[in-house]
Amino acid sequence: MALQFYNTMSRSLEEFRPMEAGRVRMYTCGPTVYNRAHIGNFRAYVFEDLLRRHLKASGYALTHVMNLTDVDDKTIRTSLAEGLPLKDFTKRYIDGFFEDIAALNIERAEHYPAATDYIPEMIELIQALLDKGVAYASEDGSIYFSIEKFPEYGRLAHLDRAGLRPGARVAQDEFEKEDAADFALWKAWSEKDGDVAWDAPWGRGRPGWHIECSAMSMKYLGPSFDIHCGGVDNIFPHHECEIAQSESATGKPFVRYWLHCAHLVVDGKKMSKSLGNFFTLGDLLGEGFSGREIRYQLLATHYRQTLNFTREGLLAARAALARVDEFSDRLRQRAGSVVAGERPEWASAGLAAFRAAMDHDLNVSEGLAALFDMLRAGNKGLDGGEISPAGAAAALSVLAELDNVLGVLKPAGVEADADVLALVEQRQAARAAKQWAESDRLRDEIASRGWLVQDSAQGPKLRRK
RNA sequence: GGCGCGGUAGCCAAGUGGUAAGGCGGAGGUCUGCAAAACCUCUAUUCGUGGGUUCGAUUCCCACCCGCGCCUCCA
Numbered sequence: 001m002a003l004q005f006y007n008t009m010s011r012s013l014e015e016f017r018p019m020e021a022g023r024v025r026m027y028t029c030g031p032t033v034y035n036r037a038h039i040g041n042f043r044a045y046v047f048e049d050l051l052r053r054h055l056k057a058s059g060y061a062l063t064h065v066m067n068l069t070d071v072d073d074k075t076i077r078t079s080l081a082e083g084l085p086l087k088d089f090t091k092r093y094i095d096g097f098f099e100d101i102a103a104l105n106i107e108r109a110e111h112y113p114a115a116t117d118y119i120p121e122m123i124e125l126i127q128a129l130l131d132k133g134v135a136y137a138s139e140d141g142s143i144y145f146s147i148e149k150f151p152e153y154g155r156l157a158h159l160d161r162a163g164l165r166p167g168a169r170v171a172q173d174e175f176e177k178e179d180a181a182d183f184a185l186w187k188a189w190s191e192k193d194g195d196v197a198w199d200a201p202w203g204r205g206r207p208g209w210h211i212e213c214s215a216m217s218m219k220y221l222g223p224s225f226d227i228h229c230g231g232v233d234n235i236f237p238h239h240e241c242e243i244a245q246s247e248s249a250t251g252k253p254f255v256r257y258w259l260h261c262a263h264l265v266v267d268g269k270k271m272s273k274s275l276g277n278f279f280t281l282g283d284l285l286g287e288g289f290s291g292r293e294i295r296y297q298l299l300a301t302h303y304r305q306t307l308n309f310t311r312e313g314l315l316a317a318r319a320a321l322a323r324v325d326e327f328s329d330r331l332r333q334r335a336g337s338v339v340a341g342e343r344p345e346w347a348s349a350g351l352a353a354f355r356a357a358m359d360h361d362l363n364v365s366e367g368l369a370a371l372f373d374m375l376r377a378g379n380k381g382l383d384g385g386e387i388s389p390a391g392a393a394a395a396l397s398v399l400a401e402l403d404n405v406l407g408v409l410k411p412a413g414v415e416a417d418a419d420v421l422a423l424v425e426q427r428q429a430a431r432a433a434k435q436w437a438e439s440d441r442l443r444d445e446i447a448s449r450g451w452l453v454q455d456s457a458q459g460p461k462l463r464r465k
Numbered sequence: 466g467g468c469g470c471g472g473u474a475g476c477c478a479a480g481u482g483g484u485a486a487g488g489c490g491g492a493g494g495u496c497u498g499c500a501a502a503a504c505c506u507c508u509a510u511u512c513g514u515g516g517g518u519u520c521g522a523u524u525c526c527c528a529c530c531c532g533c534g535c536c537u538c539c540a
Contacts, residue, residue: 319490431498456501
């Protein structure tokens with residue numbers, strides 16, 4: 001079965017064919033760097049990481065761009081409030097963002113352009129739109145895109161002009177627009193902006209939000225590219241506006257496949273600070289959950305499904321991962337340093353099932369089912385002594401292939417200290433002498449140093465608690 | 466009002482016009498000095514409710530109930 005994705009534009013599953021054979025160009029909307037991202041943001045980034053990794057595992061070379069929005073109302077407002085230059089202020093949260101994605105084992109994209117580094121490109125793009133007559137200047141020097149010049153506007157979101165209800169959220173400056181639905185390409189400087197401003201041919205100001213994604217995607221990926229992702233909330237207006245700007249400027253189709261992930265809720269409720277269910281990654285790490293436990297839970301629900309994020313779910317993730325770790329350790333122990341041989345049937349079947357599931361619009365739930373089926377078959381084989389060291393080594397490589405996509409296996413094992421190993425020795429001696437009370441005491445002592453000791457036919461095994 | 470998503474076991478969560486994956490939790494068992502781990506068995510006669518189409522529906526259609534998202538800068 002060929003790789004297929006659900007395209008928001010067509011609202012149906014489509015076979016994936018990149019524009020250029022063997023290479024995928026994708027753009028994903030990144031963070032606005034005015035605070036630490038919350039767990040909902042990371043649902044989107046983890047989904048995009050899964051997509052990225054599966055594309056790579058499918059043999060594609062990748063050019064992936066994620067923008068950093070470092071100039072907008074919030075970044076300006078907060079930096080002014082803290083009395084910091086904008087760049088210094090956003091740097092803090094850009095650093096924080098990279099720390100967070102590292103903790104979640106999210107792979108780095110090829111490019112992370114920050115909006116303020118591409119102002120000339122944005123100005124050039126806005127000028128092109130002005131030249132084509134699809135944008136206009138308002139009295140205060142702001143530039144707006146005229147959506148009546150782009151009849152396709154609303155196609156992605158399935159909204160027609162009549163459906164754009166003039167809502168309560170109409171901003172103060174709306175009277176400057178010719179049509180309430182027009183959106184800003186450039187915002188004329190106002191006092192609220194402090195010293196954040198750039199000179200453009202039509203006056204001083206700063207870019208609107210949408211234009212950065214058009215300018216920077218064009219810069220790195222060209223006028224047309226394969227995949228554009230974001231959260232469902234970006235469908236309208238953000239992505240709709242990107243299409244209007246980009247296609248009006250280039251006359252070419254902007255994006256071939258639009259993939260949007262659903263939101264997450266916490267304990268079945270929308271995350272909000274007032275409900276006390278609003279978490280940053282740091283909050284959860286502080287509670288003792290690991291990055292990979294959080295990643296696992298964010299990953300385990302299909303991306304188009306609302307994900308229910310719970311503490312209980314994190315504990316379930318912890319238990320599931322412990323089982324995978326244990327299996328991995330068993331295989332490693334069995335394999336020793338032997339070169340991988342032929343793959344056991346259950347391992348190649350597991351890999352095939354996993355790939356097929358992921359090809360089907362990233363059905364990770366089914367993919368994980370393939371992993372656990374594999375795990376059970378493998379453990380059974382190990383219990384029965386039916387797996388050769390070469391077979392175990394081969395199975396280990398299959399597990400590594402799955403984890404190239406999932407990214408949840410524990411890093412290479414940490415060795416216990418010599419004093420812990422000495423306690424294990426003492427305990428073995430006690431056991432040999434059938435001094436069970438002493439043996440149990442030593443086990444507790446080892447546990448107090450952070451290690452679980454498990455007796456097996458091959459002798460005692462240590463596991464990090 | 467418009468557009469759209471969802472309601473599957475205690476919890477999380479796939480799925481298909483042909484009789485319910487997987488994970489966590491729980492119960493029992495094998496193994497073990499005891500544990501742990503692993504494995505085995507069990508844990509939804511049923512997929513929000515009521516109709517309809519069909520030989521057959523959780524899956525398609527209609528209605529209804531409930532929850533949720535978007536409708537101008539929120540992943």
